[in-house]
Each structure stands twice: as C-alpha cells, then as structure tokens.
Amino acid sequence: MLLVFLWRGFISPRMEKPCHEVVVCVKCNDLNDNCTACMNIDLEDLKAFVATAEMRSFRAASESIHLSQPALTRRIQKLEATLGVSLLERTTRRVSLTAVGRDFLPRARRLLDDLETSLLSVREIAERRSGLVSIACIPTAAYYFLPDVIGEFIEEYPSIRFRIVDAGANDVLQSVINREVDFGITLLGADDPEVAFEPLIEEPFYLACRRDHPLSERDQVTWAELVDHRFITVGRASGNRLIMDLALAGAQVRPRPYYEVQHLSTSLGLVEAGLGVAALPRMSLPADPHPLIATVPLKDPTVTRTVGVVRAPQAKATPAAEQFYRMLLTRWKDI
Known part of the structure; x- marks a missing residue:
C-alpha cells in the first residue's frame, strides 16, 4: 500500500x-x-x-x-x-x-x-510586503545600476522602503562589518574574513577624454602613453586608486597625476571641461554616447576591478532584504 x-x-x-x-x-x-x-x-x-x-x-x-x-x-x-x-x-x-x-x-x-x-x-x-532594506553602495553602482533593480523590485513590493548609503569602498565594507546595513556593493571584501563576498561583475578601466582630444580616435591606448597628458586620478583612499596602483606597480612608465579628486564623477567633470584625461571603470562612464566625452580601451596592462556584494555571514537578513538580494544577483548577472 x-x-x-x-x-x-x-x-x-x-x-x-x-x-x-x-x-x-x-x-x-x-x-x-x-x-x-x-x-x-x-x-x-x-x-x-x-x-x-x-x-x-x-x-x-x-x-x-x-x-x-x-x-x-x-x-x-x-x-x-x-x-x-x-x-x-x-x-x-x-x-x-x-x-x-x-x-x-x-x-x-x-x-x-x-x-x-x-x-x-x-x-x-x-x-516582505512592508519593511526596510538598507544598502551601502559605491557611488558608481548606486547611480548607474541600483535604481533599475529597485524600480523592478518595488513594482512587486511597493511598500518596501530603502535606505541607500552611497560611500567609498572602504566605508561600504565597514558599514557591513558594523551591521549598519543589510549588505553592501563594493570593490573590497573578497579577502576579508569578516564578510562573505559574492562577485557580480569584473569590469575593465577605460580612458576617458574629450572627443577633440588626440587620443579619442584611437582603437586602444597604453598606460605608458598617458605620461604625455594631464592625468586625472582619485585620491589614495579610494579603492579604485588602490587597484590602479597595484596593477601598475611593476610598470616602467606610468602616468603622473596632475589632478587628484575624491570621486570618479568629478573626474568626468574635469574631462568634459577639457582639463585632462582619466582612467575610469566602465560602470562610471556615461551609459549612452556622450556629446563631449570619448572612451578608449586601455592596455599594457589591462586593469580590471571586481564589483560584488558583501554581507556579514552571521547576520540574519530580513525577508525583504533577502528577497532584494536575490533579485540583485539575478538582474546584475543578466546585465
């Protein structure tokens, strides 16, 4: 039976x-x-x-x-x-x-x-029909990607509220470790024993320059070629600066910073004004063809950064945060 x-x-x-x-x-x-x-x-x-x-x-x-x-x-x-x-x-x-x-x-x-x-x-x-999702996020992801995922999420869960802390990579990581947010989107954390890091995307650095700049028509540019141009970079506290410095540590010739800023968006503003050139990760570049800014792949070496989600493994996420986390992984990997 x-x-x-x-x-x-x-x-x-x-x-x-x-x-x-x-x-x-x-x-x-x-x-x-x-x-x-x-x-x-x-x-x-x-x-x-x-x-x-x-x-x-x-x-x-x-x-x-x-x-x-x-x-x-x-x-x-x-x-x-x-x-x-x-x-x-x-x-x-x-x-x-x-x-x-x-x-x-x-x-x-x-x-x-x-x-x-x-x-x-x-x-x-x-x-999950109500509640709060707290996210710490590097500004480039907060501006160029996160709004699309949040928009899709609130179509299904319109009563969920969001608190977004846009900060540098180090501050995002620290917010997760301190349990101040449900999770973070950042460049750092893959080697940190206090957090779990889920890689989402590996993106290369591009040269950003004005369309009337002599390098704008090139198919690709080497890092060594940037020594002859006014180079715009972010400060040493930035995770992006750390990635570039490590990648270029063994290079015989490397660009010398002429301008130092705190945010990648400021770099774009200086480039648009014709004050210099900058090396920026793909996500921080204009999504659509820009009337003034051109982007060119950088090589020798090819420098990339890995953006991922960091969470404190022992922290218990709310149902709303867990649902958004799963949607974030799916949507980002699709894109």
Whole structure:
C-alpha cells in the first residue's frame, strides 16, 4: 500500500484562523494499479497522534498540545477510523505503536514539518510586503545600476522602503562589518574574513577624454602613453586608486597625476571641461554616447576591478532584504 499526502488550507467566513486538512491518497497495489482512494484528514488529528506516539502517554500528550484527554482520544480514534487501521495499542499502564503505527509515524512527522515550512514561507512573503532594506553602495553602482533593480523590485513590493548609503569602498565594507546595513556593493571584501563576498561583475578601466582630444580616435591606448597628458586620478583612499596602483606597480612608465579628486564623477567633470584625461571603470562612464566625452580601451596592462556584494555571514537578513538580494544577483548577472 502506498500513501501519498497532500494538504490544503482554507479560511471559513465564520473563522478567524485558517483550517487545514490533509488529502491522503491510498494506492492499493494488491488490487490493481488504477485503484486509488482519497480521504480527508484533519491536521489536528495528526498532531494528536504524533504527540501521543512520541510521549507514549495520553496524559502527557494532552498537556503538550493543550487538549483534554477525552478530546485527544477522540481525535486519534477519528484518525484511525479514517485510515481504517489501528495505530496505537492501549493498555492500562502504557501506550505503544502497532506495526502500522510505527510505519506511519515518520510519515506523519514529515507531513507536519512540510506544512510548517510552507506556512513560514507564506508568512515571509507577507512580511516582505512592508519593511526596510538598507544598502551601502559605491557611488558608481548606486547611480548607474541600483535604481533599475529597485524600480523592478518595488513594482512587486511597493511598500518596501530603502535606505541607500552611497560611500567609498572602504566605508561600504565597514558599514557591513558594523551591521549598519543589510549588505553592501563594493570593490573590497573578497579577502576579508569578516564578510562573505559574492562577485557580480569584473569590469575593465577605460580612458576617458574629450572627443577633440588626440587620443579619442584611437582603437586602444597604453598606460605608458598617458605620461604625455594631464592625468586625472582619485585620491589614495579610494579603492579604485588602490587597484590602479597595484596593477601598475611593476610598470616602467606610468602616468603622473596632475589632478587628484575624491570621486570618479568629478573626474568626468574635469574631462568634459577639457582639463585632462582619466582612467575610469566602465560602470562610471556615461551609459549612452556622450556629446563631449570619448572612451578608449586601455592596455599594457589591462586593469580590471571586481564589483560584488558583501554581507556579514552571521547576520540574519530580513525577508525583504533577502528577497532584494536575490533579485540583485539575478538582474546584475543578466546585465
């Protein structure tokens, strides 16, 4: 005999709590392959059986599930009548399982566990209808990518609020470590034991110059060629500056900073004004063809940065933050 369990829930207009019943399909192999009978079983009857089977005592079981002993007995009798088998052997001193009861007990436990997991998932979905998601993010990702993902997310969860801390790579990492945000988007953290780093994209650095600059028509430019031009770079506290310095540490010729700024967006402003050239990661460059700024691939060496999501592994994310995190990974990798 093969037992297959399904469950369904409903809310009666006269009831405040959901009512759940189990649909048990019994396939009788001894008759024929097409013989299947279905019956409805109340989940409270299953709970009564499991409690009694585990405690081997009607008194202890009735106390654990807050039922009187007569009510507990009636529930088990009803379950046995529905199944058409005896599950428990009762004596004046003890309660024991029949052979069928021993086989049925782990199935009943599994059914109740599956139901609890399903109900928790439904509750989490409901909780994601409201709440707050806190993100620390490097400015380039906050400006060029994050709004698209947030826009898609709030179409499904319009009541979710967002707090976005746009900061440098080091500050983003520290905010995650200090549990000030749910997660961060940054360049750093892959080697930090205090966080988990999920790489999203590896992007190369490009030369940004005005369209009337002599390098703008080139197919590619070497870093050594930038020594003859006014080079704009970010300060040493920037994660992007660290990446460039490490990549060019062994180069015999490297560009000398003529301007030093704190933000990549400031670099673009100086380039647009014709004050110099800059090396910028792809994400920080204008998404559409710019009327004044041209971009050219840089080589010898090819310098890239890895942008990823950092989270504190021991921190428990809210359902809203966890759902947004999963959408972020999917959307970013698609792009």
